[in-house]
Amino acid sequence: MAKGQDLTTGPISGHFRTLAIPMAIGMVFTTLYNVVDTFYAGMLSTDAQAGLAVSFQVFFVMVAFGFGLNSAMSALVGKALGEKRGGQAKRIACQGISYAVIASVILGIAGYLVGPALLALISAPGAYRDAGEAYYFVLLLAVPGFIVAFGANGILGAEGDMKSMQRAQIAAFFVNLVLNPLLIFGIPGVWGGIGFNGIALSTVISQTGVMVYILMQVMKSDIMADAQELVFAPRAKWIWEITQQAIPTAFTMMVMMIAGFVVQYFLKEFNGSAVAAYGIGLRVEQLILLPGFGLTGALLPIVAQNYGAQNFDRVREAVAFCCKAGVALMFAGSLVLWVAAPYLMAIFSADPEVIRIGAQYLRVDGFILPVYIVLFAMNSFLQALQKPIWTLWIGIFRQGIGVLLFIWLFVRVFEMGTLGVWLGIAVSVTLGLIMSLIVSAWVARDKIGGIRA
Numbered sequence: 001m002a003k004g005q006d007l008t009t010g011p012i013s014g015h016f017r018t019l020a021i022p023m024a025i026g027m028v029f030t031t032l033y034n035v036v037d038t039f040y041a042g043m044l045s046t047d048a049q050a051g052l053a054v055s056f057q058v059f060f061v062m063v064a065f066g067f068g069l070n071s072a073m074s075a076l077v078g079k080a081l082g083e084k085r086g087g088q089a090k091r092i093a094c095q096g097i098s099y100a101v102i103a104s105v106i107l108g109i110a111g112y113l114v115g116p117a118l119l120a121l122i123s124a125p126g127a128y129r130d131a132g133e134a135y136y137f138v139l140l141l142a143v144p145g146f147i148v149a150f151g152a153n154g155i156l157g158a159e160g161d162m163k164s165m166q167r168a169q170i171a172a173f174f175v176n177l178v179l180n181p182l183l184i185f186g187i188p189g190v191w192g193g194i195g196f197n198g199i200a201l202s203t204v205i206s207q208t209g210v211m212v213y214i215l216m217q218v219m220k221s222d223i224m225a226d227a228q229e230l231v232f233a234p235r236a237k238w239i240w241e242i243t244q245q246a247i248p249t250a251f252t253m254m255v256m257m258i259a260g261f262v263v264q265y266f267l268k269e270f271n272g273s274a275v276a277a278y279g280i281g282l283r284v285e286q287l288i289l290l291p292g293f294g295l296t297g298a299l300l301p302i303v304a305q306n307y308g309a310q311n312f313d314r315v316r317e318a319v320a321f322c323c324k325a326g327v328a329l330m331f332a333g334s335l336v337l338w339v340a341a342p343y344l345m346a347i348f349s350a351d352p353e354v355i356r357i358g359a360q361y362l363r364v365d366g367f368i369l370p371v372y373i374v375l376f377a378m379n380s381f382l383q384a385l386q387k388p389i390w391t392l393w394i395g396i397f398r399q400g401i402g403v404l405l406f407i408w409l410f411v412r413v414f415e416m417g418t419l420g421v422w423l424g425i426a427v428s429v430t431l432g433l434i435m436s437l438i439v440s441a442w443v444a445r446d447k448i449g450g451i452r453a
Contacts, residue, residue: 005159008082008306016322016325019160019301022162022163023294024293026170029166035287035348038348045127047127049354050279051128051133053279054132055139058122065254066151068247068249068250068388069242069246070153070154071154072242074157074300074301074383075304076096076158076241077093077155081158090224090226091235093224096151098234099242100147115136131196135200142200142204145210149214152211153165155223167213175205179201184199245388249383259428266411271353277353277355284345284358291329295322295325295329296326296376296377299322302384304384312448316452320452322377323373326373326374327374329373333366365425372429378437390443398431405424406424
């Protein structure tokens with residue numbers, strides 16, 4: 001049986017090591033998973049890489065709900081565990097699984113209906129849009145695999161189990177590594193493969209496997225061992241509670257994707273190389289951000305359990321530790337991006353224009369890596385205190401209004417080309433952090449008597 005952790009006692013730094021390291025390792029393999037997709041798409045053509053970038057951008061609008069559900073389950077179940085209410089934690093967990101199944105069906109249908117229109121919005125007619133659309137319709141079959149797995153993982157994360165998802169992500173990476181060339185190119189003399197869509201089918205198969213494994217781990221966990229009966233039939237009370245927590249975070253992620261649409265909209269006027277460069281650059285950026293993602297992801301269950309136990313000093317200590325360690329790590333990451341950007345891009349593309357534009361993006365983005373980490377830490381803090389609505393408003397300001405306004409200003413008014421796109425992102429992220437710090441301090445005064453340790 002998977003054993004949970006009591007995060008309300010013991011050294012805070014020790015809990016971060018226990019939770020953040022498995023999470024970061026798992027994310028390394030998730031990002032490498034995406035890198036494999038990008039690499040094989042590059043073997044086919046620049047159009048295939050651009051099609052991959054725009055189709056996954058649309059697909060992620062649906063997957064964003066999985067992130068919201070993950071945060072909701074981690075916050076709600078974690079608080080119940082901190083209050084030592086095992087029966088309630090089990091009821092929330094059961095309802096969360098049912099919620100994820102229903103949501104995945106609804107979102108899959110919605111994605112089928114509106115996906116092509118979104119693809120048309122962020123891509124120009126031609127080969128890369130056609131490739132992206134065909135890829136997208138296969139990828140839709142992976143919606144349940146992502147959403148149910150994310151929701152179930154929030155349950156595990158609430159009790160401090162980050163290793164189950166780590167194992168699943170490692171396994172999925174190796175499955176994807178084998179299936180990608182097999183499904184794309186086939187077996188010589190036996191089967192010709194299905195080309196670019198093989199990347200999407202590989203994702204469907206591997207992520208469905210992740211979902212099955214994570215659900216099995218939930219059913220074996222300490223939470224499900226409580227004497228309280230299993231109640232999977234949807235109950236209005238808990239569905240509403242989960243919705244209140246999940247929707248703001250999901251919408252925050254969707255707003256982030258809308259920001260991606262804005263970026264793609266401006267980039268498409270520069271050609272397919274700019275779109276491909278952005279898609280590759282995002283993958284590289286994710287690799288550098290992984291240690292920070294691990295820290296900020298670990299912050300949520302630590303704060304949730306201690307908030308439930310009313311250990312407010314430990315909440316403040318956890319937030320301070322996360323920010324300090326994250327900023328230190330990201331300064332090192334910034335140096336890597338500034339020095340190695342063109343070489344990192346060259347791993348995935350031989351197109352000089354793709355390499356040039358992607359290196360330009362990574363070097364600008366390198367300056368704001370520490371800003372990203374503190375912003376993510378504040379989001380985790382607000383989610384754990386069950387105030388995710390503020391992450392939505394901050395996201396709308398930062399990724400909706402800010403990205404559109406500043407990219408338009410730098411590209412259309414100052415005519416700075418692709419550099420203007422990257423500078424617009426940087427300015428909006430920085431202003432978003434300022435807003436986030438102000439809101440977090442205000443919420444902390446009301447909930448825990450202040451945010452400073």
